[in-house]
Amino acid sequence: MTTEQLTTQALEARIDVAALGEQLLGRWADIRKQARALSGSEAVRGIPGLSMDEHRERVLSQLHDLVDAKAVHRAFPKRLGGEDNHGGSIASFEELVTADPSLQIKAGVQWGLFGSAVLHLGTEEHQDKWLPGIMNMEIPGAFAMTEIGHGSDVASIGTTATYDPDTQEFSINTPFKAAWKEYLGNAGLHGKAAVVFAQLITAGVNHGVHAFYVDIRDGNGFLPGVGGEDDGLKGGLNGIDNGRLHFTDVRIARTNLLNRYGDVAIDGTYSSPIHSPGRRFFTMLGTLVQGRVSLDGAATSASKIALQIAVTYGNQRRQFNATSDTVEETLMDYQRHQRRLLIRLARTYAASFAHEELLEKFDGVFSGATDTDADRQDLETLAAALKSLSTWDALDTLQEAREACGGAGFIGENRLTALRADLDVYVTFEGDNNVLLQLVGKRLLTDYGQEFRQFNAGVMARYVVKQAENVALHRTGLRSVAQFVADTGDERKSANFFKETANQRALLTDRIKTMVAQIADEMRGVDPKDRAAGAAVFNENQNALIAAARAHGELLRWEAFTTALEKTTDAGTRTVLTWLRDVYALCLIEENLGWYLMNGRLSMQRARTLPGYINILLARLRPHAQDLVDAFGYGPEHLRAAIIADDRESKRQDEAQEYYRRLRASADTPVDEKVLIAREKAAKKAAQQGSKKKK
Amino acid sequence: MTTEQLTTQALEARIDVAALGEQLLGRWADIRKQARALSGSEAVRGIPGLSMDEHRERVLSQLHDLVDAKAVHRAFPKRLGGEDNHGGSIASFEELVTADPSLQIKAGVQWGLFGSAVLHLGTEEHQDKWLPGIMNMEIPGAFAMTEIGHGSDVASIGTTATYDPDTQEFSINTPFKAAWKEYLGNAGLHGKAAVVFAQLITAGVNHGVHAFYVDIRDGNGFLPGVGGEDDGLKGGLNGIDNGRLHFTDVRIARTNLLNRYGDVAIDGTYSSPIHSPGRRFFTMLGTLVQGRVSLDGAATSASKIALQIAVTYGNQRRQFNATSDTVEETLMDYQRHQRRLLIRLARTYAASFAHEELLEKFDGVFSGATDTDADRQDLETLAAALKSLSTWDALDTLQEAREACGGAGFIGENRLTALRADLDVYVTFEGDNNVLLQLVGKRLLTDYGQEFRQFNAGVMARYVVKQAENVALHRTGLRSVAQFVADTGDERKSANFFKETANQRALLTDRIKTMVAQIADEMRGVDPKDRAAGAAVFNENQNALIAAARAHGELLRWEAFTTALEKTTDAGTRTVLTWLRDVYALCLIEENLGWYLMNGRLSMQRARTLPGYINILLARLRPHAQDLVDAFGYGPEHLRAAIIADDRESKRQDEAQEYYRRLRASADTPVDEKVLIAREKAAKKAAQQGSKKKK
Structure with missing residues (x-):
């Protein structure tokens, strides 16, 4: 096909930008629009180039602005002025990233972590006592979980809370330097209180990690027994006063234990509605999953901003005379530029649709509509998988966008470097991505003995709320290996093969299933009593397990994208989105082409047609690139990149x-x-x- | 093989860290050591957290310190107090990155670009007049080549220098906004003069881009006709005052044309020793190749710093109890951590050895020892290929190191984020990497008709100075495709296959040759007179061409690593380095496994053994990880990361x-x-x- 033919074909389809924009905004569209209006306002947006101290002061005062705008109360109980709207609260929070990631994360610390811990781990009494002050910023607070010595392994933190029945108090202690609380937002400067996670010890028994409400500062600084340090300058997010805390016999009332999942009576007797200490621990931590959910959304928004800037610039900027002496080529017409930006655009669309499903799932669990143990486990897995992928992708997309803008991408006024610097830590906080993917991998192994073996049911279908409608779609199953290998390499036939939804699903699903089965096989031979041997085999398969988990997250996204296509009513829009979905799927297959070939899932002939077919799809998408980024719906007040301001x-x-x-x-x-x-x-x-x- | 067996085997080999360190320092070891001593000194190193203004002031004053330390004169002529030592000058310059990349790049602007332009494009008269002031910082200067509208395409810049025979002056003009000079170090604040690149127009003819020496500021600011703006805050390198310049009938003497490659007589007659305007342009630009050469070295040094920090920390830090209740696992023992860091370690070694060969080549050309047209072309190609790879790799390695240090990696006092922010722009300045790789790709296409077809001669061998000794080694050639496919999947046999130097070479070389041949085939069918069709076919192969160029750079590195192995005399060191070289080669093959399989270069069976064999090599290398980073030889004064200070x-x-x-x-x-x-x-x-x- 010639370029002209391609262009004609591409132009036959037209995107309904407004309708696509609404679809992307999802269920909480109105709340998102409110949040965007707020995020774009002069008062709330970031000012580049502030010193750390100025930036911290500004963000602190902006938190009060958020309170005034009633932007941060939605997740809290109606009786306290909230809305009990969990999905809406996250949707609103995510959009703050476009104002200033420091503002977003400081808000996340205050209401999403500190406030949420009181909400979800405390009882009504705790909520009534502290939430009003937390909601209105009278009590800025820290979420004191991570320690210098233990970040990913929270169960092993060293801080202790020992009950003293004589005074009916807990004594909070930091027994060694590695047990200092670390990286806590609000701890460096502004925090007056903290939810402190510590080993609860009473009557000579350590009942594991529990959360305690602890006052840490008054107008004169740290309270007696509390000490700390400022983390100082960071790689980004310098509007937040991260810091360290330590405790020396800090006495708190018995009732300051946030005791929904474990309580200590006056005499020191421990009780809990959850008998197993392991399950109790994971239940408590599970109530804090919204951090991961919201980072998935925020990271995806950052990718959208990056692509809206870079694609808009790429559609204006020209360089080199290839075809004419007088008119230079537009950057977006270069194949390489299409590869760099449009593949990431496809991925961002997939991430956006997947995030919307994650948010629905989250809302189902936290509203109580669909809140079984299985739902909570699914939510954990989904959040871990999607947060890992989207936060890494945001860094990659921001960097590619910055490079695609050349030297201008490096200049502060063009936004991209600062956004990347701020987003950097998203890949390791609220769960290090490599650790999160292992959680996902372990879940895949657990499921392997169960329904995962029957992989004719879609994986995402298990997780989403309304799955019945999709079942028929998922019964297409996988074609046999032999058939793949026997396929001829005819280009048109291959293109037809690759663009079939059922074939994409089969290829993506089969890879995960096979990888998990291989790891399960390796682990099956080990004596379950031999801990060292078990650990060794697990370690030998660690990289493969993480690869399987990543593939699983990618499949979840692909399924969400495919479901979204079915909901797209405008024919032109659906045509273009289908190309985009195909690009997403085929690039995943291209990335793992070695796997598909060495395991006989694709023939050599067919594989050889894949890169060329992807290039054709990219050329087809090229005339729609601007529409596709415009549909993200961010205005100049969110993009704030001089490079594309006023078409300069x-x-x-x-x-x-x-x-x-x-x-x-x-x-x-x-x-x-x-x-x-x-x-x-x-x-x-x-x-x-x-x-x-x-x- | 069990982990214990592996450990025993690994421990049989011991690295001679001191000797390996010397080997890495290369030919200019003494100069590098001097430069490291200077870079680690209190006066010269960066201070984190300075404001932009403070940082700029500090770096400006540090440039005077460099003059006092006689650290920046080496490339200049002996008659002016220099040493005519081109390789040594770059070696010294590269090490400055460990002090502060802002200091390095500002020094690079002053002496490597502004000073070098006078040195290489001017005549002895120009040198005598201006170099003393440039060398001693009396004349801080800018290198005014890039414009807002033209960065990669220098030939199309808009600034004009029109000769006026009546006054015997050139008039420098900026005809429109897009022709403003942009991103120039020293232009924002400190520059008193600039080498301005402009279209030379005399007697009604435009002779293309030439360089002119132009005074721009005196004590009172911009001189008449000169204007400009400060670029302000950037994503990094904020110790440099980048800015924009524009000119309105700025008059300079006829003799301010740096006229080595083109001159204008008093009557306006143009003359040049190079008849072809195209060749003249590339000759002038070619004299400035040292920018790329030095960035390759600096980026590789930054990767070394990152790995020395992350591996040292990974050898101390423990997390999760896998095998014991009382002792947690060391991070470096996790397979994933090995994958993350040791693969990048292998790549950094390859980059380091390749850079040393590049530097030798550069010195050969610039000292005049081996300075033919072919040598200069080879140098250009080598520099473009290696600079692209190593600058991208530095960002990737710094980021992985930061993530491998968890939250601590994000804290300013641990260095990694600031270094990454500074290095970011290295991937687009001194040639955008995507553009540079296309230059390499075009060279591969040009060569394809010539000796490249006989690929039994190593590629690197063409470029290095002393190639005779290697010829025998390169005669092993490529085994036939059929043979690869017929190979059985026996694990030991596969391991033996993969570790053979000749097989690695064959696989890496064949891929490039085949890719280039395919692109050449596609382009052969096009009518050379049909410019649009030619451009279209080139564009349709742009991504493939860049992939081939990248593969070529990787092969250059592999060959340099292999050559270095031959020079490693200590047996234990050579054993470990060979594993490391194998990891480098096999990861390249693993990354492109799809290509090797779909083109029948590897059998499915053999391919399936590859990931496992890489994991075994990583486990073998693991006990040597600390030695391998220690051999880089950077001390605490260069690393300056609190996270590993005093084994805390x-x-x-x-x-x-x-x-x-x-x-x-x-x-x-x-x-x-x-x-x-x-x-x-x-x-x-x-x-x-x-x-x-x-x-």
């Missing part, structure tokens, strides 16, 4: 074009030396031919 | 260990609830069994 790049080029046009029309234009040389050559040739003729 | 992580863990040890030994230790439950269960079971017996 286009205007500069028009000015230059006009200058050269007038120059060419003028009489005293300097002639290009190259033209002169060409003329000389031609003249010489003519003279030679003339002299030959004479002879 | 180890000490904290020892303190915690000791606390728990004493607790276990004490009588009033709290019992873990889990233990209690286990005891209860056991007691219940015993009671049941007892009652059963009674019955």
Whole structure:
């Protein structure tokens, strides 16, 4: 197919940008729009180049602005002025990333972690006592879980809370330096209280990690027994006062234990509605899953901002004369530029649709509508998988966008470097991505003995709320291996093969199933009593397990994208989105082409057609690139990149074009030396031919 | 093989760290050591957290310190106090990155770009007039090449220098906004002069881009006709005052044209020793290749710093109890951690050895020892390929190192985020990497008709100075495709296959050759007169061409690593380095496994053994990880990461260990609830069994 044919074909489909924008906004569209209006306002948005101290002060005062705008109360109980709206609360919170990630994360610390711990781990009494002050920022607070020595392994933290029946108090202690609480937002400067996670010890028994409400500062600084340090400058998020805390016999009332999942009576007797200490621990931690859910959304929003900037610039910027002496090529017309940006655009769409499903699941669990143990486990797995992928992807997309804008991408006024610096820590906080993916991998192994073996049911279908409608779709199953290998390499046939939804599903699903089965096989041989041997085999398969978990997250996204296609009613939009979904799927297959080939899932002939087919899809998508980023719906007040403000790049080029046009029309234009040389050559040739003729 | 067997085998080999360190330092070891001593000194190193203004002031004054230390004169002529030592000058310059990348790049602007332009594009008269002031910082200067509208395409810049025979002056003009000079170090604040690149117009002819020496500021600011703006805050390198410049009929003497490659006589007659304007342009630009050469070295040094920090920490830090209740696992023992860091370590070694060869080549050309047209072309290609790879790799390695240090990696005092922010722009300045790789790709296409077709000669061999000794080694050639596919999947046989130098070479070389041949085939069919069709076919192969260029750079590195192995005399060191080289090669093959399989270069069986064999090599390397990073030779004064200072992580863990040890030994230790439950269960079971017996 020629480029012209492709362009004609591509232009036959038209995106309904407004409708697609609404679809992307999802169930909480109105709340998102409110949050975007707020995030774009002068008062709430970040100011580049502030010093750390200025930035911290500004963000602190902006938190009060959020309170005034009633932007942060939605997740809290109605009786305290909230809305009991969990999904809506997260949707609103995510959009704050476009204002300033420091603002977002400081808000997340205050209401999403500190406040949520009181809400979910405390009882009504605790909520009534502290939530009003937390909601209105009278009590800025820290979420004191992580320690210097233990981040990923929370169960092993060293801080102790020992019950003293004589005084009916807990004594909070930091027994060694590694047990200092670390990286806590609000701890460096502004926090007046903290929810402190500590080993609960009473009557000579350690009942594991529990949460305690502890006052840490008054107007004069740290309270007696509390100490700490400021974390100082960080790689980003410098509007937040992260810091360290330590405790020396800090006495708190018995009732400061947030005791929903474990309580200590006056006499020191421990009780809990959950008998197993392990399950109790994971239940408590599970109530805090919203951190991961919201980071998935925020990271995806950051990717959207990056792509909206880079694609808009790529549609204006020109460089190098390939086809004409007078008009240079637009960057987005270069195949490489399409590969760099449109593949990431496809991934961001997939992430956006997957996030919306995650948010629905989260809301189902936290509203109580669909809140079984299985639902909570599914939510954990989904959040871990999607948060890992989208936070890494945000860094990758922001960086590619910055490079695609060249030197201008590195200039502060063009936003991308600061956003990337802020988002950096998203990949390791609220769960280090490599650790989270192992959680996902372990879940895959657990499920392997169960329904995962029957992989004709879609994986995402298990997780989403309304799954019945999708079942029929998922019964297509997997074609046999032999059939793949026998396939011929005819290009059109291959393109048809690759664009079939059922084939994409089969290829993506089968890879996960096979990888998990292989790891399960490896582990099956180990004596369950031999701990060292078990650990060794697990470690030998660690990388493969993480790869399987990542593939699982990618499949979840692909399924969400595919479900979204079914909900897209405008035909033109659906056509273009289908190409985009195909690009997402086929790039995943291309990335893992070695696996598909060495395991006989694709024939050599068919595999060889894949890169070319992806390039054709990219060329088809190219005329729609601007519509696809415009549908994200962010305005100049969110993008805030000088490089694309007021079409200034286009205007500069028009000015230059006009200058050269007038120059060419003028009489005293300097002639290009190259033209002169060409003329000389031609003249010489003519003279030679003339002299030959004479002879 | 069990982990124990592996460990035993690994420990049989021992690295001679000092000798390996010397080998890495290369030919200019003494100069590097001097530069490292200087870079680690209090005066020259960066201070984190300075404001932009403070940082700029500090770096400016540090440039004077460099002059005083005689650290920046080496490349300049002996008659002016220099040493005519080009390789040594770059070696020294590269090490400055460990002090502060802002310092390095500002020094690079002053002496490597501004000064070098006068040195290489000017005549002895120009040198004598301006170099002394440039060398001693009396004349801080800018290198005014890039414009807002044209970065990668220098030939199309808009600034004009029009000769006026009446006054015997050039008039420098910025005809439109897009022709403003942009991103120029020293232009924002400190620059007194600039080498301005402009279209030279005389007697009605435009002779293309030439360089002019232009005074821009005196004590009172911009000189008449000169204007500009400060670029302000950037994503990094904020110790440099980047800015924009524009010119309105700025008059300079005729003799301010740096006229080595093109001159204008008093009457306006143009003359040049190079007839072809195209060749003249590339010759002038080629004299500035040292920017790329030095960035390759600096980026590789930054990767070394990152790995030395992350591996040292990974050898101290523990997390999760996998094998024991009392001792947690060391991070470096996790397979995933090995994958993350040791693969990048292998790549950094390859980059380091390749850079040393590049530097030798550079010195050969610039000293005049081996300075033919072919040498200069080879140097250009080498520099473009290696600079692209190493600058991207530095960002990737710094980021992985930061993530491998968890939250601590994000804290400013641990260095990694700031270094990454500074290095970011290295991937797009001195040639955008995607553009540079296309230059490499075009060279591969040009060569394809020539010697590249006979690929039994190594590729690197063409480029390095002393190639005779290697020829024998390169005659091994490529085994036939059929043979690969027929290979069995026996694990040991596969391991033997993969570790053979000749097979690695064959696989890596064949891929490039085949890719280039395919692209050449696609382009062959196009009518050379049809410019649009030619551009279209080139564009359709752009991504493939860049992939081939990247593969070529990787092969260059692999060959340099292999050559270095031959020069490694200590047997233990050579054994370990060979594993490391194998990891580098096999990871490249693993990354492109899809290609090798779909093109029949590897059998499915053999391919399936590859990931496992890489994991085995990583486990073998693991005990040597610390030696391998220690050999880079950077001290605490260069690393400056609190996280590994004074072994504080180890000490904290020892303190915690000791606390728990004493607790276990004490009588009033709290019992873990889990233990209690286990005891209860056991007691219940015993009671049941007892009652059963009674019955």
